[in-house]
Amino acid sequence: MMRKEGMRNPTDVACRLDNQLYLAEEHYRIHQVSADDYRYDRWLTPESTPDTFDIYTMSLTSRRLLVVLEPRSLRQYSTTDKRLLRTVQLPQYVIELYHAIETPRGTFVVCHQGSAGDEKQYAVSRSQVQT
Secondary structure (H helix, E strand, O other), X not given: OOOOOOOOOOEEEEEOOOOEXXXXXXXXXXXXXXXXXXXEEEEEOHHHOOOOOOEEEEEEEOOEEEEEEOOOEEEEEEOOOOOEEEEXXXXXXXXXXXXXXXXXXXXXXXXXXXXXXXXXXXXXXXXXXXX
């Protein structure tokens, strides 16, 4: 069992295609762990990207890691080369993000709080952004 000293509040998502586990730690780092040999890589850190971010949750589809960020954006990364594929800004009325997934058609389904009519309303919305 791998134990990383000092790791706090990790959340995870796994990829069955390449046997990798992605761990978000302390809302601003992502580690990649091999399920085959337990090696790990600091996959995305504040030092490896020019801007700061606050990771809320992650999801994984077809070698693309979708990172849900606070306050209102999604970032999609290639799991093969760590390249940022795109950033999606959500509408101003979205108060808080809870989770997002990419559909097979390249749109996103987003669970959030806040709607155009009521900031306290919880909703599931589909983004029209295409891949």
